[in-house]
Amino acid sequence: MKQAAVKFTNYKSSLGFWIYLMTDCLIFASLFATYIVLLPGTAGGPGPKDIFQMPLVLTETLILLTSSFTVGLAMIALSKKNIKQAIWWLAATYILGVAFLTIELFEFGVLVSEGHSWQASAFLSAFFVLVGTHGLHILIGLIWLLVMVIVLLRRGLNSKSSRQLGLFAMYWHFLDLVWIFIFTIVYLMGVAS
Amino acid sequence: MSLKKYIIGFLASIALTLLAYNLVAGEIANGLTLLLLIGGLALAQMVIQLVYFLHLPDEMKPRYKLLSFGFMVVILLIVVVGTLWIMHHLNYNMMEMSPSEKDHYMSSQKDKGF
Amino acid sequence: MKGWGIDMWGRLSLEALPHDIVTIGGVVGGGLAVLAGVAALTYFKKWGWLWREWITSLDHKKIGIMYMIVAVVMLLRGFADTLMLRAQQAVFGAGDGGPISADLFQQVFSAHGTIMIFFVAMGILFGALNLIVPLQIGARDVAFPLLNSISFWLFVAGMMLMNLSLAIGEFSTAGWLAYPPLSGLEYSPGTGVDYWLWSIQIAGIGSLLSGINFLVTIFTMRRKGMTLMKMPIFTWSVVGSMALVLWAFPILTATLAMLTLDRTIGTNFFTSDLGGNPMMYVNLIWAWGHPEVYILVLPAFGVFSEIVPVFSRKKLFGYKSMVMALMAITVLSFTVWLHHFFTMGAGANVNAFFGIMTMIIGIPTGVKVFNWIFTMYKGKVSFTSPMIWFMGFVVTFTLGGLTGVLLSVPGIDFQMHNSLFLVAHFHNMIIGGVVFGLFAGITYWWPKFTGFYLHEKLGKIAALCWIVGFLVAFVPIYILGLMGAARRLDSYDPSLGWQGLFVVAAVGVLIIGLGVVVQVAQVAYSIWKRKELRAPHDAWGGRTLEWYAHTPVPEYNFAVLDTVKSRDEFWQMKQENRFRSKSTLLPIELPKNTSAGFLIGMTAGLIGFAVIWHIWWLVVIGVIAVVGLVIWANLREETEFELSVGEILRHEKSMKRAGL
Numbered sequence: 001m002k003q004a005a006v007k008f009t010n011y012k013s014s015l016g017f018w019i020y021l022m023t024d025c026l027i028f029a030s031l032f033a034t035y036i037v038l039l040p041g042t043a044g045g046p047g048p049k050d051i052f053q054m055p056l057v058l059t060e061t062l063i064l065l066t067s068s069f070t071v072g073l074a075m076i077a078l079s080k081k082n083i084k085q086a087i088w089w090l091a092a093t094y095i096l097g098v099a100f101l102t103i104e105l106f107e108f109g110v111l112v113s114e115g116h117s118w119q120a121s122a123f124l125s126a127f128f129v130l131v132g133t134h135g136l137h138i139l140i141g142l143i144w145l146l147v148m149v150i151v152l153l154r155r156g157l158n159s160k161s162s163r164q165l166g167l168f169a170m171y172w173h174f175l176d177l178v179w180i181f182i183f184t185i186v187y188l189m190g191v192a193s
Numbered sequence: 194m195s196l197k198k199y200i201i202g203f204l205a206s207i208a209l210t211l212l213a214y215n216l217v218a219g220e221i222a223n224g225l226t227l228l229l230l231i232g233g234l235a236l237a238q239m240v241i242q243l244v245y246f247l248h249l250p251d252e253m254k255p256r257y258k259l260l261s262f263g264f265m266v267v268i269l270l271i272v273v274v275g276t277l278w279i280m281h282h283l284n285y286n287m288m289e290m291s292p293s294e295k296d297h298y299m300s301s302q303k304d305k306g307f
Numbered sequence: 308m309k310g311w312g313i314d315m316w317g318r319l320s321l322e323a324l325p326h327d328i329v330t331i332g333g334v335v336g337g338g339l340a341v342l343a344g345v346a347a348l349t350y351f352k353k354w355g356w357l358w359r360e361w362i363t364s365l366d367h368k369k370i371g372i373m374y375m376i377v378a379v380v381m382l383l384r385g386f387a388d389t390l391m392l393r394a395q396q397a398v399f400g401a402g403d404g405g406p407i408s409a410d411l412f413q414q415v416f417s418a419h420g421t422i423m424i425f426f427v428a429m430g431i432l433f434g435a436l437n438l439i440v441p442l443q444i445g446a447r448d449v450a451f452p453l454l455n456s457i458s459f460w461l462f463v464a465g466m467m468l469m470n471l472s473l474a475i476g477e478f479s480t481a482g483w484l485a486y487p488p489l490s491g492l493e494y495s496p497g498t499g500v501d502y503w504l505w506s507i508q509i510a511g512i513g514s515l516l517s518g519i520n521f522l523v524t525i526f527t528m529r530r531k532g533m534t535l536m537k538m539p540i541f542t543w544s545v546v547g548s549m550a551l552v553l554w555a556f557p558i559l560t561a562t563l564a565m566l567t568l569d570r571t572i573g574t575n576f577f578t579s580d581l582g583g584n585p586m587m588y589v590n591l592i593w594a595w596g597h598p599e600v601y602i603l604v605l606p607a608f609g610v611f612s613e614i615v616p617v618f619s620r621k622k623l624f625g626y627k628s629m630v631m632a633l634m635a636i637t638v639l640s641f642t643v644w645l646h647h648f649f650t651m652g653a654g655a656n657v658n659a660f661f662g663i664m665t666m667i668i669g670i671p672t673g674v675k676v677f678n679w680i681f682t683m684y685k686g687k688v689s690f691t692s693p694m695i696w697f698m699g700f701v702v703t704f705t706l707g708g709l710t711g712v713l714l715s716v717p718g719i720d721f722q723m724h725n726s727l728f729l730v731a732h733f734h735n736m737i738i739g740g741v742v743f744g745l746f747a748g749i750t751y752w753w754p755k756f757t758g759f760y761l762h763e764k765l766g767k768i769a770a771l772c773w774i775v776g777f778l779v780a781f782v783p784i785y786i787l788g789l790m791g792a793a794r795r796l797d798s799y800d801p802s803l804g805w806q807g808l809f810v811v812a813a814v815g816v817l818i819i820g821l822g823v824v825v826q827v828a829q830v831a832y833s834i835w836k837r838k839e840l841r842a843p844h845d846a847w848g849g850r851t852l853e854w855y856a857h858t859p860v861p862e863y864n865f866a867v868l869d870t871v872k873s874r875d876e877f878w879q880m881k882q883e884n885r886f887r888s889k890s891t892l893l894p895i896e897l898p899k900n901t902s903a904g905f906l907i908g909m910t911a912g913l914i915g916f917a918v919i920w921h922i923w924w925l926v927v928i929g930v931i932a933v934v935g936l937v938i939w940a941n942l943r944e945e946t947e948f949e950l951s952v953g954e955i956l957r958h959e960k961s962m963k964r965a966g967l
Contacts, residue, residue, distance in 0.1 A: 008527075011527065012450050012451075012523055012527050012528075014258075015257055015258060015523050015526065015527065016450060016451060016454075016519050016520070016523045018258045018261065018262075019261050019518075019519050019522060019523065019553060020519055022261050022262065022264075022265040022553065022554075023515060023518075023519075023553050023554070023556070023557045024557070025265050025269060025557075026265065026268065026269060026272070026554055026557035026558060026561075027557040027558075027560055027561045029269045029272060029273050029557075030272070030557065030558045030561035030562065030591060031561055032273065033272070033273045033276045033277065033591075034561075034565065034576065034587060034591070036277060037276070037277070037280045037284075037584060037587050038576070038582060038583070038584060038587070040582070041575070041581070041582020041583065041584065042582060043575075043580070043581040043582045054214075054217075054218065058210075058214050061210055062207065062210065065203070065206050065207060065210065066203075068203075068206075068242070068246060069199060069202075069203040072199040072202075072203075072246055073196075073199065076195075076196055076199070118568075118572065118573070118574045118575075119572070119573040119574065119575070120581070121575060121581050121582045122575040122576060122578070122581060122582030122583045122584065123582060124575075125568070125569075125574035125575045125576055125583075126576065128574075129564075129565065129568060129574065129576075143934065147938055147942075151942065164941065170247065173242060173246040173247050174247070176242065176246075177239055177242050177243070177247075180210075180235050180238050180239055180242070181235055181239075183210070183213075183235075184213065184231050184232065184234070184235040185235075188213055188214070188217045188231050189228060189231065191217060192217050192223065192227050192228065192231070255526075257526050257527075261553075264550065264554065265554065267638075268554045268641055271641050271642060272558065272594050272641070275594070275642075275644075275645075276587075276590055276591070276594065278657065279590055279645060279653050279657055280584070280586065280587060280590060282652075282653040282654045282656070282657050283586050283590075283651060283652055283653050284584075284586075285654075286652045286653065286654055287586065287651070287652045
């Protein structure tokens with residue numbers, strides 16, 4: 001009886017969280033639409049071709065992609081009840097996530113120091129807020145991941161922590177999915193001729 | 194949930210990412226063709242990750258996740274495409290432009306095939 | 308005021324307290340009401356009870372009642388705004404003067420719209436959903452009880468910021484949607500627009516979370532045997548409404564965030580220079596705004612789909628077409644939003660497309676109206692007060708819909724946009740549709756949760772006052788609009804000869820006001836005479852499962868959950884005398900109380916307040932606190948308690964003995 005109840009709770013949570021992710025898609029959609037509309041609004045300042053450092057962008061893209069892979073490996077380890085291995089893969093995910101965020105903050109920092117901040121033009125506002133919102137989601141994910149690892153270490157794996165980690169994995173995969181579109185629409189299409 | 198699935202998904206995603214990057218970096222195509230190509234690659238990678246990382250097709254019936262995803266895509270397209278269509282027309286009609294700016298705008302739109 | 312180099316109070320100062328007599332009056336009045344409440348709670352030593360039974364409760368029924376109470380209180384404030392607006396135009400409209408300055412007038416109509424849409428309509432809506440949906444599908448609670456509590460307290464936080472703007476600072480003067488550049492930093496540098504932004508942003512997140520909650524509840528927690536096509540139509544209307552909440556509200560969240568960023572960190576989304584595009588705000592806000600009105604009206608339609616069959620003693624005509632109409636309206640409502648800004652200049656092609664889509668969306672609604680009428684045909688109709696609300700709805704909503712089709716023609720809209728004709732049209736839809744529907748629903752479901760009926764005669768009088776008052780108030784507004792009167796003005800040139808019509812409109816509002824007074828009297832009187840007005844658990848000869856539950860509804864809703872066999876399951880059970888339960892009685896798990904929802908909501912409100920007044924250190928603390936609270940809420944062990952079979956049996960027996 002308890003088994004069925006746990007399965008049901010897991011499904012409810014999974015569906016509910018998925019629906020939340022669908023709403024998050026629409027937040028990003030609004031930000032993407034705004035970005036595209038405000039692309040020409042450079043106010044005499046730099047446009048995409050002038051400011052994007054593509055090799056760096058490719059690096060952070062591959063880093064995030066790898067972290068999406070490692071979180072999947074963590075889930076496989078969990079399904080085999082191998083907590084130790086799961087924690088190693090989660091730690092890897094964390095480190096890759098921090099690396100991604102560091103590169104992004106570096107990119108932002110360079111722009112701001114050159115005077116190309118979000119205050120300088122509509123294009124830059126849209127860029128910083130679209131990419132920054134994704135970065136904020138990553139930051140929240142990292143805090144969540146940290147908490148989950150601590151819970152795993154202290155309370156071990158039970159139905160609740162297992163369920164919550166499943167939700168985290170979904171969240172992290174979703175963030176990589178959104179990044180595909182940022183990579184393509186903001187960066188690739190930005191520098192393409 | 195198998196290791197094989199994640200590996201396939203990971204390698205495919207890397208391939209698609211590098212392909213898109215090189216299309217742009219190597220200036221292999223340009224203009225509308227390029228946009229369509231890398232857009233297509235992005236969509237392909239999205240599908241790969243939905244299948245191999247997010248296990249969307251593995252959901253049991255009734256497929257509520259698929260339903261809500263589908264609905265989301267429809268609404269997203271309506272809102273984004275609708276917005277771009279509307280704003281394009283609004284900008285053209287309403288933004289203050291000098292005659293030479295208007296000429297420039299019109300010929301640039303013409304180049305895009307409008 | 309500075310301390311350690313940081314600004315302690317941001318831009319908050321004694322200047323923020325109200326200066327004019329009207330606002331001071333409002334603050335004093337509101338303050339006295341709050342003080343009276345506090346005094347009563349203290350005198351009757353009910354603080355503990357309030358905390359245990361209500362504030363920390365995760366019971367969907369209690370949360371539903373709290374939503375209703377907050378919404379009704381805000382209705383009184385929103386209606387006070389109405390009285391001020393009408394009075395100003397009727398008495399002083401022909402020139403300058405009066406106790407309400409031009410600036411205050413702008414704040415009053417902005418507050419009026421914001422309160423009515425976000426706090427009254429959405430509040431009553433979520434109250435009704437919370438009370439009814441789990442019962443109608445035969446479930447014990449919503450899918451995520453803690454999230455439900457968080458949603459409610461976020462709603463309250465938004466409400467509190469809304470009311471605080473009266474006492475500390477000012478409110479927005481930019482209308483209920485705050486278009487830039489007027490709402491941007493350059494033209495509205497004060498705190499008004501910031502209050503507006505944060506109160507609806509916070510409440511909006513509550514709505515989004517409720518959308519997730521109710522959709523998952525309906526998808527996964529229906530009693531066994533209740534397929535989607537056996538659900539009551541009210542529940543179907545909630546599916547449509549929640550789908551709209553989920554896919555439209557994020558647009559609002561993003562747009563409000565961008566305006567907030569423009570006003571706080573200097574971005575240029577909607578500024579008139581540096582590449583910003585204010586038209587983009589209008590586009591995005593209406594991409595949300597149009598679905599929003601369908602979010603409000605679909606459940607009102609659902610209410611009528613419950614009421615008409617019960618009071619015609621006949622099953623609903625055309626169940627399948629009702630479902631299809633609801634789903635069609637849901638999708639179509641995302642395809643019409645440009646009709647709110649035909650005049651912004653998108654051109655003929657774009658205008659034509661959206662004009663045609665707007666005409667099309669009237670069709671499924673027409674299908675529904677016909678189905679309700681066909682339900683009544685050859686039924687045994689009893690004209691109880693819910694049916695009076697329904698008749699009022701059919702007449703007024705249909706008329707309002709016709710004016711909508713008029714407005715959907717871009718060429719006509721060019722004349723009517725932002726005139727009083729438009730104002731009459733949307734009040735027609737919202738009052739005739741949403742308000743009448745929600746009042747009908749409150750009257751209909753009241754006996755379920757209280758155990759007594761609302762006094763019928765007073766209810767009929769109230770309904771008639773609202774219907775007549777509405778027509779007397781708004782037909783002149785339609786006429787004024789046709790004659791060219793613009794909206795949102797506090798005075799009009801007397802030589803136009805329009806004053807007479809404004810006076811008539813004011814009389815209409817007073818008649819509505821009489822209706823409100825009668826409603827308050829009805830509630831008070833019914834509570835006083837509740838023994839005479841006792842209602843059984845099946846108060847009206849209902850058809851759906853909520854009427855099967857005891858009155859008052861036990862915490863666990865239903866002791867056993869038998870398999871559902873048909874549509875209008877309760878009606879069928881009565882026909883077939885199918886009351887001996889075949890299921891075994893099992894222990895029931897229920898969520899424990901928790902303060903998490905309350906604390907998260909209040910902290911969110913605090914963050915909003917701190918950002919509005921630029922008290923940055925408080926923002927940082929607030930954000931850390933909210934993150935900590937969310938982590939704590941999710942890591943709690945022991946979140947449920949169990950009701951043993953013995954306890955359930957005892958409760959059921961005592962209800963049966965009381966004949967409930």
